[in-house]
Amino acid sequence: MLNKAFNLSEATITEMQHALETGEITSRKLTIMYLDQIAKYNSSGPNINAILEINPDALHIAEARDVERNQTGIRGPLHGIPVLIKDNINTADKMHTTAGSSALASHYAQEDAFVTKKLREAGAIILGKTNLTEWANFMTKNMPNGYSSHGGQVLNPYGPGRFDVGGSSAGSGAGIAANFAAIALGTETSGSILSPASRNSLVGIKPTVGLISRTGIIPIANSQDTAGPMAKTIEDAVLALGVLTGTDEEDPATALTGEITTNYTPYLNKEGLKNARIGVVQNYLSAFDKNELLLFNQALTDMENSGALLFDIEELPSELPKSSVMFHEFKSGLNAYLGKSNSSIRSLLDVITYNQTHPKETLKYGQTVLLESEAKSGALTEPEYITDRLADLRTSQISGIDSVIEKYNVDALLFINYAGCDIAARAGYPSITVPAGYTKDGMPVSVTFTGTAFTEPKLIELAYAYEQVTLHRKPPRL
Numbered sequence: 001m002l003n004k005a006f007n008l009s010e011a012t013i014t015e016m017q018h019a020l021e022t023g024e025i026t027s028r029k030l031t032i033m034y035l036d037q038i039a040k041y042n043s044s045g046p047n048i049n050a051i052l053e054i055n056p057d058a059l060h061i062a063e064a065r066d067v068e069r070n071q072t073g074i075r076g077p078l079h080g081i082p083v084l085i086k087d088n089i090n091t092a093d094k095m096h097t098t099a100g101s102s103a104l105a106s107h108y109a110q111e112d113a114f115v116t117k118k119l120r121e122a123g124a125i126i127l128g129k130t131n132l133t134e135w136a137n138f139m140t141k142n143m144p145n146g147y148s149s150h151g152g153q154v155l156n157p158y159g160p161g162r163f164d165v166g167g168s169s170a171g172s173g174a175g176i177a178a179n180f181a182a183i184a185l186g187t188e189t190s191g192s193i194l195s196p197a198s199r200n201s202l203v204g205i206k207p208t209v210g211l212i213s214r215t216g217i218i219p220i221a222n223s224q225d226t227a228g229p230m231a232k233t234i235e236d237a238v239l240a241l242g243v244l245t246g247t248d249e250e251d252p253a254t255a256l257t258g259e260i261t262t263n264y265t266p267y268l269n270k271e272g273l274k275n276a277r278i279g280v281v282q283n284y285l286s287a288f289d290k291n292e293l294l295l296f297n298q299a300l301t302d303m304e305n306s307g308a309l310l311f312d313i314e315e316l317p318s319e320l321p322k323s324s325v326m327f328h329e330f331k332s333g334l335n336a337y338l339g340k341s342n343s344s345i346r347s348l349l350d351v352i353t354y355n356q357t358h359p360k361e362t363l364k365y366g367q368t369v370l371l372e373s374e375a376k377s378g379a380l381t382e383p384e385y386i387t388d389r390l391a392d393l394r395t396s397q398i399s400g401i402d403s404v405i406e407k408y409n410v411d412a413l414l415f416i417n418y419a420g421c422d423i424a425a426r427a428g429y430p431s432i433t434v435p436a437g438y439t440k441d442g443m444p445v446s447v448t449f450t451g452t453a454f455t456e457p458k459l460i461e462l463a464y465a466y467e468q469v470t471l472h473r474k475p476p477r478l
Helices: 013-021 027-041 056-074 114-121 171-176 194-199 235-242 252-257 291-306 325-339 348-357 368-374 383-408 421-427 454-471
Strands: 050-054 082-087 123-128 181-189 203-206 227-229 278-283 309-313 413-414 431-438 446-451
Touching: 013 027, 013 114, 013 235, 027 050, 027 056, 027 082, 050 082, 050 171, 056 114, 056 123, 056 252, 082 114, 082 171, 082 368, 082 454, 114 123, 114 235, 123 171, 171 181, 171 194, 171 227, 181 235, 194 203, 194 235, 194 431, 203 235, 203 454, 227 235, 235 383, 235 431, 252 421, 278 383, 291 454, 309 383, 325 368, 325 383, 348 368, 368 383, 383 413, 383 421, 413 454, 431 454, 446 454
Parallel strands: 082 123, 082 181, 278 309, 278 413
Antiparallel strands: 050 123, 181 227, 203 227, 203 431, 413 446, 431 446
């Protein structure tokens, strides 16, 4: 029987590893505990619907990690720890990779994604695949966050049916909030890690594009896509981040990082806010109600009390010009991905045709975005694409984030919830979101720190210090 002293509910990875080392639990028992939680709350009870598929080999992998622990020791901090993976990330095992699309419901990836390989090498147990907004929210303009034709609707554990679950890594966010695994991988093109992390009272790290390989991930936009960890604490997210980094010969962006950092724990600095210079982006606040702003203002007070120096910033562009970049890059990237797969669906046009042939099953909300993308050449030669891509870089980097950070000499920019996700996404810059409390009706609110390329260490310092001085996160009542 399990020792009742170990409480799975809000256990950190460090606490799990201590319990595993002392023999209080095993990875097999830990996996069973998470499976029991999924059985109770994913498709029954509040019906969170975060999990699309369970790895049939999860318990076997857990048992193998237990044997390895006893015989040769652990590989690292994720050894024997169950994790979840968003279902647009390849796993070359007995699970599908679908992007939430019924058109890919029978698709098995031929190779692991680079990040999947890194998790396996670290000794993690890939427990299952998470539901998502179909095609990572690049299918149509009126689809609810967390809905896919293949998986149905993901619900927010903090208010099933009341609060937005965030998108597109909705299942990864809801799954960790509901305690279905220790950590999850999400992917982001523009807000798809930060949004569900914020909505589900989690930590989400959206890395600099190139810090983590994109190989083996169903793409939206080559210039903006990245995977990243979602977890209950900064420390857990940081442990995962260190495992995921690495140079990948198949992904040229990973050569931008210079020296690879595989251990970010030295930046878990409780004094990280002392004398930190933080730019508070004022002109992004108008869309939020007084209850959310009350919590944001309290966060500012907490940061100042911890020694941070705050600077009001008004000039960061809050409404970015309309851009065609994602439409062009989606067709190019998806055709390349599907063309190398063993699926009968070999192109974006095949996806559209499948949906038109099965409208009742697939077109509940239409496919306007897919059609708009298919109208592009996919060759990335159009003046519209090149002009918009260069304009995105100028607006988001040169005259945007770079400009205000240099002008005010700040370490990072601060946003409420995930308000700055679009400008950071177009720039390819990193962000970390952290729980900042709950409104009177229980809706999670967060703050997000954003910096320039490869400033993850500084963002981790700021986010960790804020987290530790406030400790806002509370589990949902399921």
